[in-house]
Amino acid sequence: MNDRETEKQTLLDAINSPEDIRQLSIPQLGELAEQIRDFIVSTVSDTGGHLASNLGTIEATLAMHYVFDFSKDYLLWDVGHQCYAHKIITGRKDKFSLLRKEGGVSGFPEPSESSYDRFRVGHAGTSIATGLGIGWGLMDQGRDDKVVSFVGDGSIVNGASFEALNNLPGLPRQMLVVLNDNNMSIDVTRGAVAKIFSKIRLNSTYEELNRTAKTIIEHMPLIGKQVEGAVQRFKKAIRMQQSAGQLFESLNLSYFGPVNGHDIGSLIELFTALKDLDHPAVLHIYTNKGKGYKPAGDNPSKYHSTGPFYINGESKKSGKKSYTKVLGEALCEIAADKNSGVAAITAAMPEGTGLNIFRDHFPDKYYDVGICESAAVDMAAGMAKTGLTPFVCLYSTFLQRAFDQIAHDIAQQNLHVVFCIDRAGVVGDDGPTHHGMLDIGMLRMLPNMILCAPASGEEMRSALMYAEKTKAPVGIRYPRDVLPENLSDIESLSEDFETGKSVLLSAGDADVVLVSYGAVLTEVVEAAKILEQSGLRCDVLNARFAKPIDPQIVELAREGKMLFCLEDHGAAAGFCSAVLEELSKAGVSSENVFCLAAPDEYIDKASRKTQLERCCVGSEEISRQVQARIRDNNLYEKAHT
Numbered sequence: 001m002n003d004r005e006t007e008k009q010t011l012l013d014a015i016n017s018p019e020d021i022r023q024l025s026i027p028q029l030g031e032l033a034e035q036i037r038d039f040i041v042s043t044v045s046d047t048g049g050h051l052a053s054n055l056g057t058i059e060a061t062l063a064m065h066y067v068f069d070f071s072k073d074y075l076l077w078d079v080g081h082q083c084y085a086h087k088i089i090t091g092r093k094d095k096f097s098l099l100r101k102e103g104g105v106s107g108f109p110e111p112s113e114s115s116y117d118r119f120r121v122g123h124a125g126t127s128i129a130t131g132l133g134i135g136w137g138l139m140d141q142g143r144d145d146k147v148v149s150f151v152g153d154g155s156i157v158n159g160a161s162f163e164a165l166n167n168l169p170g171l172p173r174q175m176l177v178v179l180n181d182n183n184m185s186i187d188v189t190r191g192a193v194a195k196i197f198s199k200i201r202l203n204s205t206y207e208e209l210n211r212t213a214k215t216i217i218e219h220m221p222l223i224g225k226q227v228e229g230a231v232q233r234f235k236k237a238i239r240m241q242q243s244a245g246q247l248f249e250s251l252n253l254s255y256f257g258p259v260n261g262h263d264i265g266s267l268i269e270l271f272t273a274l275k276d277l278d279h280p281a282v283l284h285i286y287t288n289k290g291k292g293y294k295p296a297g298d299n300p301s302k303y304h305s306t307g308p309f310y311i312n313g314e315s316k317k318s319g320k321k322s323y324t325k326v327l328g329e330a331l332c333e334i335a336a337d338k339n340s341g342v343a344a345i346t347a348a349m350p351e352g353t354g355l356n357i358f359r360d361h362f363p364d365k366y367y368d369v370g371i372c373e374s375a376a377v378d379m380a381a382g383m384a385k386t387g388l389t390p391f392v393c394l395y396s397t398f399l400q401r402a403f404d405q406i407a408h409d410i411a412q413q414n415l416h417v418v419f420c421i422d423r424a425g426v427v428g429d430d431g432p433t434h435h436g437m438l439d440i441g442m443l444r445m446l447p448n449m450i451l452c453a454p455a456s457g458e459e460m461r462s463a464l465m466y467a468e469k470t471k472a473p474v475g476i477r478y479p480r481d482v483l484p485e486n487l488s489d490i491e492s493l494s495e496d497f498e499t500g501k502s503v504l505l506s507a508g509d510a511d512v513v514l515v516s517y518g519a520v521l522t523e524v525v526e527a528a529k530i531l532e533q534s535g536l537r538c539d540v541l542n543a544r545f546a547k548p549i550d551p552q553i554v555e556l557a558r559e560g561k562m563l564f565c566l567e568d569h570g571a572a573a574g575f576c577s578a579v580l581e582e583l584s585k586a587g588v589s590s591e592n593v594f595c596l597a598a599p600d601e602y603i604d605k606a607s608r609k610t611q612l613e614r615c616c617v618g619s620e621e622i623s624r625q626v627q628a629r630i631r632d633n634n635l636y637e638k639a640h641t
């Protein structure tokens, strides 16, 4: 190790709290930023994570912590996927090697880890409104603690952000919105606001950004007091603020920038100057997503959320085919039929939803609305009215944002819109904010809605073909997972989907039936093998539909079979509940019907396999639960005859 590396090592080693960074000079802070960058790249190459956004926000994070005291001031991250440097300098450096792993630090702000994390977040568009609420709360208590919301250019266009901006000027105290503009959402940012931002970005040289920062700092003491002449001179002095500035100023919000978000010295001066404003303001900073690690800088989209990789950028992933990939391919197949009238809609997640494949083949049938799930759903409603068949492709957790639109604008009018609900069930490393545990419950109470879930790649394709032909709102849920390998020989899985019809995978003569909904089938089939080895033979029924429920399931219970209903969803209102309701309606006893589903809690980050076990639908836990419930209910004789 040379002297320079030893010094580098020492700087990060000595940082255990924000107080420590305040002891450093500006050049040392620059050094520290580089060390944190190396540390993040090296850790994320092992664990996976949100690399590109984090590499771009290190300098701004250091500068904010240098100026504000977030042990009492409030720092609110939007989405929260860019909080790694913040975690590293707020006492979690030593646990960072277990980033997003069981027992390690979360990839998102997590109040149970540290009082520096104010909110558990993972969804976009919340930070300005929560900051506003905190501002009102602090005022009520006569407190002058500062509030900073840090929001990206992709997230500020979300409806929730705009609703908050609409209310923000009414707050008669300090609140700073730091707009981190890196010209990217996960993919390239789309829409009119993005155009406003990128118009000035194209003309902004490094010198101009510096000059803007200087002008703000020079005029700050007067602007702070709202001296009219100074404000006018200030506006004149900043040529580049025109379009972005006008956007915020027309809402009566003070706007400053754009400035270079990697220049720690200037940022410290700016935050110091803006800290004591007596009204809300926006500071617009430019940063580079993926800064300092070439593969991420060259392809920020790929490194937005990455699995483990080699330092040369090569992925360590298996390359196995996922449900998501089948979605992209099958939609292309459907769109290739000239009469299909298909449109595919994503809310800023072309890669994540697999629609990038579709976009490349059918650019004129593809729509990316940005992080605007509710607009995506209402746009689909409009398209369906004109006779198109929109496929709205969203993650289950983000579909929650559009519940009212699905209920009010789609289901009420029985519009033919297909909801492709990706990341349904537990998602692994992202943890509680990103699990899709509510979609069945939310959607099955809506009249007209049909809900189904494939259990294999072949079923995924069939479900999409079925949905395209079925003139009703249809939800198809599937997980963040690769396709199962243990189901390929099962013939019944290649049968076409028929509304409310399940398929049997076994002989149909056992007294115990495992009734599986969706992708957990792969675990259920393994569990059936384990149970058979222990002397308990079970039938396996693949329910396929959560709405309507197959009457055959009710008949099995009526015949006195022991049913174990299984799903990767919250137990409160999902498939299992739907079965119990049908039994009740039919006057059939549910005495021997058991539900295996997620417990009534937020499942912590871990591998998806571990999380499935925790939700009682991993193969080990299924076999344990089946045996235990048979034993506890004195059903042993019945089950083993």
Ligand SMILES: Cc1ncc(C[n+]2csc(CCOP(=O)(O)OP(=O)(O)O)c2C)c(N)n1
Binding pocket: 053, 079, 081, 082, 122, 123, 124, 125, 151, 152, 153, 154, 155, 156, 182, 184, 185, 186, 289, 347, 348, 349, 371, 373, 398, 401
């Ligand atoms: C409501 C919602 N929809 C979608 C997402 C998925 N998502 C996470 S980060 C992100 C892009 C955010 O872009 P930006 O705010 O500009 O932050 P950057 O990653 O560029 O730093 C998206 C679409 C989300 N977290 N929340």
Ligand SMILES: CC(=O)[C@@H](O)[C@H](O)COP(=O)(O)O
Binding pocket: 050, 079, 081, 122, 123, 304, 305, 306, 352, 423, 427, 430, 434, 480
């Ligand atoms: C922060 C966020 O909401 C997304 O980036 C999400 O974490 C991506 O998840 P996938 O990795 O499953 O696409």
Ligand SMILES: [Mg+2]
Binding pocket: 152, 153, 154, 180, 181, 182, 183, 184, 185
């Ligand atoms: Mg961005």
